[in-house]
Amino acid sequence: MYADLQIPRDIYNTEEHEMLRETVREYVKQHVLPYREEWEEESCCSREAWLKAGELGLLNLSISDKYGGGGLDFSFSALLIEEMSKMGPDSPAISMHSDIVAPYIEQYGSEEQKHHYLPKMATGELIGSLAMTEPSTGSDLQAIKTTAVDKGDYWLLNGSKTFITIGYSSDFSLVACKTRPGTPQEGVSMLIVDATLDGFSKGKPFKKLGLKTSDTCELFFEDVKVPKDRLLGQEGTGFIMMMTELPRERLTVAIQAVGAAEGAIESVIEYTSERTAFKQPIAGFQNTQFKVAEAAMKLQLNQCYVDKCTELLKEHKLTAEQASVAKCTATDMQFEVLDQCLQLHGGYGFMWEYQICRMFADSRVSRIYAGTNEIMKVMVARKLFNNYFAELKAKRKAKKMAAQN
Ligand SMILES: Cc1cc2nc3c(=O)[nH]c(=O)nc-3n(C[C@H](O)[C@H](O)[C@H](O)COP(=O)(O)OP(=O)(O)OC[C@H]3O[C@@H](n4cnc5c(N)ncnc54)[C@H](O)[C@@H]3O)c2cc1C
Incomplete structure (x- = not known):
């Protein structure tokens, strides 16, 4: 077997790593694989799968325990990602939620933002997505067209995003936008945009070649009034x-x-x-x-x-x-x-x-x-x-x- 060929791997070297491996395997066997066909039909996995992952402590593994996370180092996240991938399922997209979206909030968010989003992300009550790509640009992120204009009390957000992983399931999205459109710097910034805000709508999950149980969709912003305190980090530092x-x-x-x-x-x-x-x-x-x-x-x-x-x-x-x-x-x-x-x-x-x-x-x-x-x-x-x-x-x-x- 391949395992017999491997040179010893120092990164997963504790009993806790082995315990996590077992938990991931049981989670996938019991709560993911049996529902795969159903989720493929819907192009989206269930919220129950996220909540179960939260209950088993599989979400936000590398986020500080001060914010409800696992308080573990990144090797634990790596083990979870690798083990899930080894077993095949593409859903729930835990790494997008826990290892990409949550770290943005932990690194750049205000205390209020961290306390509001991270503990609920750890339980699966809140799912987060990251929206950078737009219909007209993906590789060239400096060319994004989505704008958020400072209106005193709020940011007025307009534009659209596409190919957003778990965009359909997510309760909020980190949205890359230009806060000083028309000026030389243009001020690329990141906003935390709750899915409940008026003017925020989502396309249906795309039908894809693969990753069929993980939803990927378009997001639309039409005069969305994003509260001022939902700016992530400093204005103009999004890039x-x-x-x-x-x-x-x-x-x-x-x-x-x-x-x-x-x-x-x-x-x-x-x-x-x-x-x-x-x-x-x-x-x-x-x-x-x-x-x-x-x-x-x-x-x-x-x-x-x-x-x-x-x-x-x-x-x-x-x-x-x-x-x-x-x-x-x-x-x-x-x-x-x-x-x-x-x-x-x-x-x-x-x-x-x-x-x-x-x-x-x-x-x-x-x-x-x-x-x-x-x-x-x-x-x-x-x-x-x-x-x-x-x-x-x-x-x-x-x-x-x-x-x-
Ligand atoms: C299933 C799926 C999930 C995704 N999830 C997310 C997500 O959660 N959030 C998000 O923001 N985005 C997401 N994306 C978007 C993804 O990151 C982009 O599709 C990717 O970055 C490429 O951008 P594009 O599709 O606009 O291709 P383009 O930028 O139009 O590129 C087309 C082709 O041109 C080539 N090309 C472009 N520029 C150069 C260059 N300078 N030199 C040489 N070749 C070049 C590219 O390599 C590619 O082959 C997802 C995409 C998919 C398919």
Whole structure:
């Protein structure tokens, strides 16, 4: 089995980690997998699943216990993400809620905001989403068009967002918007927008290639009066916040990728050991053994790198480029490994009731969301060609100043 090949993993090294692993596995078996088809029909999972996760202490694991969270370090979140991904289900999207949305509030929120949102997020009574992407822009976040104009007592929010994970289920959304539209800086800011506010509406969950039980939808804002105290952090710092938080989001996708690849390898070993062709198990063909060995080798290298990034994040040292490397290489590996594992299932691999089929469909988006893999390469290349970009910037600045004089 793949577990026997792994070099020891230092990141999950306590009894508490093992206890969490058991809890996650039981939760998925009892409260997620039995409802999968129902949720696929609805393109959305139930609130009960969130509440159950809250009851078992599986939400907001890395958020301070002062705000109702688990008070644990990020390795516990990583274990939860990996274990769920290994078992296959894409819902509930705990990592989006607990490891992406909640940290924004914990890091940048006022005490009132933290006490209002975080304890209820930990129980599942409140679900949070993050809305950056718009119909006309995803990769280029500086080009967002949603605006929030200061009206004295409130922000007047107008615009729309798309592809928002758990947007349909969420009770509030962190919305990236421009608070000084028309000025040179434009002031990208983040607002916490409650779904109950007048003028805030949601599209129906999209029908997708994969991640069918996790809702993804459009959000619309038409003259929404967002209370002044729902600004997250300082006005005009939204872009910096997103750039600071995106490495964590990218690492969670890399962790999911590693988990999915491990789950697929374990299941293909089992399947090919039982299925026969030409009077012998499929596992008896050297091609099968080599393909699975290659998959395991690729996974092993990625797992080591992703584990290192988890450690770095725990120590608040993970850089944007390291997270980009993890996200890009782990999700490319995930896609290759799942494709290979599906191939070894033959025709059954193409059947929806087979786990490998769902996992393959789910894996496709990993190279797209949280920043496409092309954008990850842009980030890495920018670092490599640092001097070239610095010179280019200086030339542009000089040209601009000359034009002004
Ligand atoms: C299932 C799902 C869930 C999502 N969840 C969320 C969410 O919760 N919140 C949220 O805000 N967003 C979410 N997204 C949006 C996601 O982050 C964007 O789809 C992604 O960042 C790409 O943006 P885009 O779709 O606008 O593609 P585009 O930016 O239009 O890109 C199209 C193509 O052009 C390439 N490209 C763009 N710029 C460059 C460049 N500079 N160099 C080279 N190639 C480039 C891209 O790599 C891509 O291949 C989700 C998307 C999906 C599919």
